[in-house]
Amino acid sequence: MVKKVIVEATINGDPVELLCEPRQSLLEVLRDELELTGSKEGCLTGDCGACTVIVDSRPVCSCLMLGVEAAGKNITTVEGLATGATLHVLQQKFLEHASLQCGICTPGFLMSAKSLLDHNPTPTEADIRYALAGNLCRCTGYDKIVKAVIDAAKHVADGVGTTHHGKVPRKSASEATRDMLGKGEEVK
Amino acid sequence: MAASTNGHDYKVIGTRPIRHDGVDKVTGRAKYGADYSFPGMLFGKVLRSPHAHALIKSIKVDKARALPGVKAVVTSADLPELADKMEAAGEQAINLAHLSANILARGKALYDGHAIAAVAATSSHIAEEALRLIEVEYELLPPVMSVEDAMKPGAPVLLPTLRNKEDGPDKETNVAAHMQFKRGDVAEGFKAADFVVEREFKTAMVHQGYIEPHNAVGIYSADGHATIYCSTQGTFVVRSLCSAVLGIAEGKIKVVPAEIGGGFGGKTTVYLEPLSVLLSKITGHPVKLVMTRGEVLRATGPTSGSTIRCKMGATKDGKLVAAQCWLAYEAGAYPGSPVGAGAMTIVTPYNIPNILIDAYDVVVNRPKTAAYRAPGATNAAMASETVVDELAEKCGIDPLEFRLKNASAEGTPQTVGPPFKRIGFVETVEAIKNSPHYKSKLTGPNRGRGVASGFWFNVGLQSSATVNIHTDGTVSVVTGSVDIGGTRAAQAMIAAEVLGADINDVRPIVADTDSIGHTDVTGGSRTAFATGWAVYDAAQDALRQLKERVAKTWEKKPEEVAFANGLFSPVSGNGVKPMTLKQLAPRLARTGGPIVGRATVNARGVGPAFATTLVDVEVDPDTGKVKILRVTVAQDVGKAIHPAYVEGQMQGGTAQGIGWALNEEYFYDEKGVLRNTGLLDYRMPTCLDLPEMETIMVEVPTPGHPLGIRGVGEVPIVPPPAAVANAIYRATGVRMLELPMSPPRLMKAMLKKRAAGDSQAAAAD
């Protein structure tokens, strides 16, 4: 008979204790046991990056890690990216740059990008593209994703930091337009 | 960059507000199909055929059923047997026997991955283990993998009842249909030509590659009603197809649209949805099924591989005078490839007096194809746009000029249907000619620049919308169009524009099948066009009613109330104070009650779409690997409601086209088993494989549409393969006639050319 295992970990800052079947992946544990369904399943073979979470400051495909291996680890998922009701600068920039179409890849990209900016706050475009190469997006052609990360990095470099407390929800049409068109041209 | 030819002065349309569903999607809160769970929910898994072509002699499920935790095992014996003929299922005509047999194989497995049985259990792991306990006895038949093999006399037949008109009622065949399209006299046309180019092309089967696998949660309740949560492009299609396959009345099925992680045409039919309901009916529990990536690749609907012969003739001065094409597309295991669309698009961008096109829909032991972004057109354009490039070269004319000389425009006959109304093909070519990219010089060895154009019909179809005015003056817009790429925002913007409302005061909602009138799929580039039209009409309906209320308040006639810039004011000013929607809304209760605007459309007069794509490549002469250096796409977008999402469609379509061009392909072994069942070996572009994507939106409004909207989603995928092929030619001197133009293929072609060059040089010595 297979033993279930008690796993204690820190998830999005909170201590969590759970009973895991060893065959369950971390992704399964997050989604099915903890109802953290923000991490997505696109392949279960490490190819798409939709399940990316940060484990002890490293980006990891949660589909290729067993839940039991999470014992003692510090894990951040997309649900832990914002600070309260305030979005992370990356989330904000993804919205402003229209970096998501269907949005299924978005949580994974956000986590890979966060990991990049945590390790390297002043990445070049080449650094960004390399860091995001383990995340597939089929909708966007990556252009607007890369631009959002470039823009977010600029904010981080300007000292606004990853704790940027931008007011998130929708701006007025004219405000948003001014912002977007201005930046759009600048980036182009 | 938007070159507006649409004189309106819009307040909201054309701006770039943050999408309404955005925050939920960047915080992980948005619920996609696989994210739903319900108390007592079971997990389903599907057993699939490991063989490409086999008789199913027996299926033994006892051992699987006996595994603790397993609650049900079903096979096609648990589905009603349906008539083997075309029948209406909702709005489409479809062979229901084929549809049903694709969901669970009946008697025969027709491709590697064909569903044989399904299990529901208390965990997905137990369901998977149960699959291993199902015993299936197969009798293997020879697989038929290519259209050439399938069309050979004496080829093994996939569907014993399949017939086509030409061969008559007695002849077994794999050719499901032959279509022919004709204009003028091609023989005469070719006589008039100074240059004729004839080439044969092959394109590989490719998948849409959406990142979210198919999923469904079915809940059958004791009163005979079923509810399905799933990620689909069309909730009403799911309802009608499930009704047909399961024999449950449509009115007893409700389909709730989950958020959808990409579709590109591939999520316009059903695979798991009927199984979720069937398993739920047997077990009495909600049942969730989610495909693995391997299942998605093996057993959902990729688009056809094809063989295309294309012959075109032009006069010395670069006028196209004749085109003759032969197209055969893989339908997959059941009829229904997009070869008709391929035939109807292949030469349509050009005004050619003489054409003859033959098109064949051919069944092969591959998964039944489904729509993929401008289905059929990309294969066709690979052929025709390469031949056009070669003819332009023979005529000594710049390829863009050559296109301008022959471009279809208002009044040009289409291959099928009435002559074009106002279209923007010429404008896309001009836009590329004027682009910074085209004006830049491409220098360096092994580099080349190529161009190609593409055409897609777009569709209209049916949509419903309601616009609710709330007491605080905010507005909710309800449609049945699933939002795959930002269409909620577009619908809200249209309502906001009409009602003079702030975009933040409009909430767009995608409703389930019980809560909104019939709405066709999010596909065919129709959502902004047709659902947008319904929203426009519904908002106008609400506005008309609002004016009536204002009139009532002012004791005037409705015609005496004007509305502009968000203000209701008297047509001729006499004393009353103008009013905003926010001021009016709280008074609705006292002036006659709530206001709901509503509209339905069966949209006609759809505006076809054109795109022209310019690509620079660099080829590694030692390995045949192609690097995309720069790409610009110019597209006629009619009227861009939310330009950022229009650009997104152009960029995404271009990226898929480049993937199709370079590395994506279904790779079957000699037994007909798919070898690349994962995304490591089904090679879609990563962000390191693509450059920045430059977009030029050309706005030529669709005549007749209140906002001039033209579908934008599909056409950008059409030009890239030919554009890349043409660029490779300029870089290497090699004409690639086969997709994908993967490193081994290109290297082989380059080595062959070098060897030929060497032997010529040797002969000259």
Place this chain on the structure above:
Amino acid sequence: MHAINYESPKTIAEAVKLLAAHGEKARPLSGGTDLIIQLRAGTRRPEFVVDVKQIPELHRISFSLQHGLHLGAAVSCIELHENADMRRYYPGLTEAAHLIGSLQIQSRASVGGNLCNGSPAGDATPALIALGAKARVVGPNGERIVPVETFITGPGRTVLQPGELLVEFLIDAPAKHSSDAYLRFIPRNEMDIAVVGVGGALTLDLDDDRVVDARIALGAVGPTPIFAAEASKSLIGKKFDAAAIENAARLATSVATPIDDMRGTAEYRRHIVGVLTSRVLTIAAERARHNEQR
């Protein structure tokens, strides 16, 4: 997935005991980037998964010019790449590890796992062979040292016996004017398994630009990674010039026995062996010239 038991021993002895006790039914787990996929696909069905990542020896990178390198089998590719000694003294092996999968994969994948998985296409293996790396294996009957070029015995098969654990790699410190390089060919720019991989290590005598030592290894062109002995030997004592490179590339190509598959045709792969061998030797030589250590 079938049901499994999970253990995470803290010492080599404990791990070996567990592995030996369960024999064929047990399997070590390092980064899991191969194993978890195989468990899910049902191609490996061990009942016991023994996580080796808690064992300190398997996590160590220790380098000195006197003693060379001890590289723990479970060191993740990312840690390897972040290590300054690795980047400086073993650039080829480091770039091979840095090519494995995405950053997400490299956060977990180990060089030990890459070798023990037994794939002919693993990127680290040819780089290890080029460096003359040896594997230190501990099992119920004690310890043995296995040259990496003999470690893999067939696709998915290795010399490891049930109960045995790969502990670390032992690699000599590079001699003066020596260095290594690794290149692979893939159709995309990331996230692909090698169509061909070539590792090369060279030691030069700069006085007359002669090759003192050379090792060339090939991946993905046979049932196991291949040490191209003839090609390597052909360089030794020769002047390092275009003719020598071309000759070595030709000899390397002649030992490749590739097959046609979805990753490339046999013909194409042979062609690429030649191309990559030339490129790898050129890079390794350039690095060797600048290596003034010792």
